[in-house]
Amino acid sequence: MPFDALLKPIRIGRMELANRIAMAPMTVDYGNDDETPSERQIAYYSERAKWKPGLISLEVCSVDPEHRYQLHSLGLHSDFQIDGHRKLVDSIHAHGVKVQPQISHPGPESIAPFVRQIQPLGPSVIRTETTQQACREMTMEDIERVIEMYGDGALRAREAGYDGIELHAAHSYMMLGSFLSPLRNFRTDVYAGKKFEGRAKFMLDVLANIRSKVGEAFPITVRISGFERQPGGREIDDSQRLAPLLVDAGVDCFHVSGGVGDGNITQIITGPDYQPGYNLSSARSIRQVVDVPVMVVGQNMDPNFAERMVQEGEADIVAMGRAFLADPELPRKIRDDQTDEIIPCTLCQGCVDIMQTEFNGAGCVVNPRAGKEREYPIEPASEAKKVVVVGGGPGGLASAIYAAERGHSVTLFEREKQLGGRFRFASTVFPGNQKHLDWLLKTIERLGVEVCTEQEVDRAALEQLRPDAVILAAGGRYEWPELEGDALPHVVTGLSVMDLLDQLCDQAANETPLSLDVGEKVVVIGGNLIGVELSEHLGRLGKRVSLLETGRRFAMPAGKKRRGDHASRLDAAGVSVNTGVEVKGILPEGVVIAGSTPDDRIIEADTVIVVGQPVADPAWVERFEGAAQQIYSVGDLGGFGLSLKSVRDAIEVAYSI
Ligand SMILES: Cc1cc2nc3c(=O)[nH]c(=O)nc-3n(C[C@H](O)[C@H](O)[C@H](O)COP(=O)(O)O)c2cc1C
Numbered sequence: 001m002p003f004d005a006l007l008k009p010i011r012i013g014r015m016e017l018a019n020r021i022a023m024a025p026m027t028v029d030y031g032n033d034d035e036t037p038s039e040r041q042i043a044y045y046s047e048r049a050k051w052k053p054g055l056i057s058l059e060v061c062s063v064d065p066e067h068r069y070q071l072h073s074l075g076l077h078s079d080f081q082i083d084g085h086r087k088l089v090d091s092i093h094a095h096g097v098k099v100q101p102q103i104s105h106p107g108p109e110s111i112a113p114f115v116r117q118i119q120p121l122g123p124s125v126i127r128t129e130t131t132q133q134a135c136r137e138m139t140m141e142d143i144e145r146v147i148e149m150y151g152d153g154a155l156r157a158r159e160a161g162y163d164g165i166e167l168h169a170a171h172s173y174m175m176l177g178s179f180l181s182p183l184r185n186f187r188t189d190v191y192a193g194k195k196f197e198g199r200a201k202f203m204l205d206v207l208a209n210i211r212s213k214v215g216e217a218f219p220i221t222v223r224i225s226g227f228e229r230q231p232g233g234r235e236i237d238d239s240q241r242l243a244p245l246l247v248d249a250g251v252d253c254f255h256v257s258g259g260v261g262d263g264n265i266t267q268i269i270t271g272p273d274y275q276p277g278y279n280l281s282s283a284r285s286i287r288q289v290v291d292v293p294v295m296v297v298g299q300n301m302d303p304n305f306a307e308r309m310v311q312e313g314e315a316d317i318v319a320m321g322r323a324f325l326a327d328p329e330l331p332r333k334i335r336d337d338q339t340d341e342i343i344p345c346t347l348c349q350g351c352v353d354i355m356q357t358e359f360n361g362a363g364c365v366v367n368p369r370a371g372k373e374r375e376y377p378i379e380p381a382s383e384a385k386k387v388v389v390v391g392g393g394p395g396g397l398a399s400a401i402y403a404a405e406r407g408h409s410v411t412l413f414e415r416e417k418q419l420g421g422r423f424r425f426a427s428t429v430f431p432g433n434q435k436h437l438d439w440l441l442k443t444i445e446r447l448g449v450e451v452c453t454e455q456e457v458d459r460a461a462l463e464q465l466r467p468d469a470v471i472l473a474a475g476g477r478y479e480w481p482e483l484e485g486d487a488l489p490h491v492v493t494g495l496s497v498m499d500l501l502d503q504l505c506d507q508a509a510n511e512t513p514l515s516l517d518v519g520e521k522v523v524v525i526g527g528n529l530i531g532v533e534l535s536e537h538l539g540r541l542g543k544r545v546s547l548l549e550t551g552r553r554f555a556m557p558a559g560k561k562r563r564g565d566h567a568s569r570l571d572a573a574g575v576s577v578n579t580g581v582e583v584k585g586i587l588p589e590g591v592v593i594a595g596s597t598p599d600d601r602i603i604e605a606d607t608v609i610v611v612g613q614p615v616a617d618p619a620w621v622e623r624f625e626g627a628a629q630q631i632y633s634v635g636d637l638g639g640f641g642l643s644l645k646s647v648r649d650a651i652e653v654a655y656s657i
């Protein structure tokens, strides 16, 4: 079997896992107001358990009733919560899968200031990046109380039927991670941060309390940052010294993560700037000093890579987080050697941005079913229909897939030679998008969608086809700002920008030379996502790019985390970014802007690119009114959005047919 090592059973203490694929803890924020698991959450986890990973490590469960981690995260701090957890556990056990909650005290990361108007607790006074709040230093009484809470929380976990617990001590955050790290523990008492013994003591006290309550046999995993990747933080030798002590204190498994928590959690939930398996060397180092299993997390999404890690004895269990948001069926596809069917996580950071901007829990850009398992079950529609999709961008491709999955017969028309639409450029710039596009293309083929390229469909042609439903996904109408001087020969504006994007795709794919002349000094006017990605790309090609945006923020409508990634990429590509800029016009030598000083300034340019964006095109949709019983439009045709909007529209429409 190709994934022999990954599919081999293993034990964590007395807990027997059927394979070595673990779902990493992810706070999806679907919980009830009282921090018990909601029906939505149960459906989300059951769907992941159904495909039988060896283990599900559940998200953060707070042990303190006064301190929750997120508005709708989970708790195991009160007895009334046990029944709700038991229901969740039963739904996972129904599929024969082991599950453990992540026992945690949010510590400095508590959102108590917002929901209870009380200060978070921590080893020392620290201002937390994520909440921008300061915690207070715990007294000895606080410490004793919190230690008891950990033990009680673990006991409730056992009573709810969990197979073990994962104790969260990673990332130099929350309570255990903060006590453990010299970056956050400035105490001078027995828990003193400067001394290894002092930093380790809180953890050992917590473990002793847990063991005294749950007994010797209940499996305990500890999640730890092998290496904090921060000047002054814990290094791997510290973890190597700590790990055997923790085993002596009753730890049955290590779950090795890395880094510290910053405002954008960049080292925990990473973008493509990190390498696959970026925590593996730490895991290997810890594995060298203990005899219990070591699990590793962090961009282990490629099953072949994961297999190799286990096969070569670098880690015992491979934890994957986002891969399970993107595709719950991942373990089944590994087992059946159908890995090319796995919906790939693109590392786009959308899951976090969705949570932070929509306040309705995590979602996934490549899998709009994540968190909506009850709304969109994969099952046939009551009646199979004939569906025509017009447009082969991500919205059209996704519509075709979801409709075909439901048993409809689908034909897709695209006026260009190639499928992908504007997403082709996004794929040239960001490799994750290319993976998504490849998956979309492979999947329409696998599902037998009939694809007609280089075919424009008008109303008459559509009526002849006599479809039951039509999904219009032709993209919006492209609009751009008009500026003084934009007719000058060195200005690329209007639809020529789209042409330029296409040419850049061809250049990247086939080294086809550009017919549009782009000079060395480029000014891009318009910092929406198109402008940002274009600037990144041109910067990487060696151009000296200045990006000008009139609004205060660039890369809109992306969320904070993805914007953070773009900021790093623009920086790495040498692009200078100016926001809040008034562009007054274009001259042969450059772009005139009103700066913060009284005088106008000129930013020199050999080439100026004026970027617009798609807007809703109701007139285009009206042309097809009445051409079929059901007509829908998806994606940019209804207004500019990310591919997230397209795939969400697509699944909603596919389930309306
Ligand atoms: C939406 C989301 C929520 C997360 N919540 C938690 C959490 O509650 N506890 C934790 O230790 N890690 C959490 N993580 C981090 C993951 O467990 C994992 O370490 C990280 O995503 C890197 O693994 P991956 O590259 O396989 O996604 C979260 C990650 C995501 C994407």
Ligand code: SF4
Binding pocket: 322, 323, 325, 326, 344, 345, 346, 347, 348, 349, 350, 351, 352, 363, 364, 365, 366, 367
């Ligand atoms: S939203 Fe993006 S980063 Fe998050 S799981 Fe989905 S594909 Fe991966």
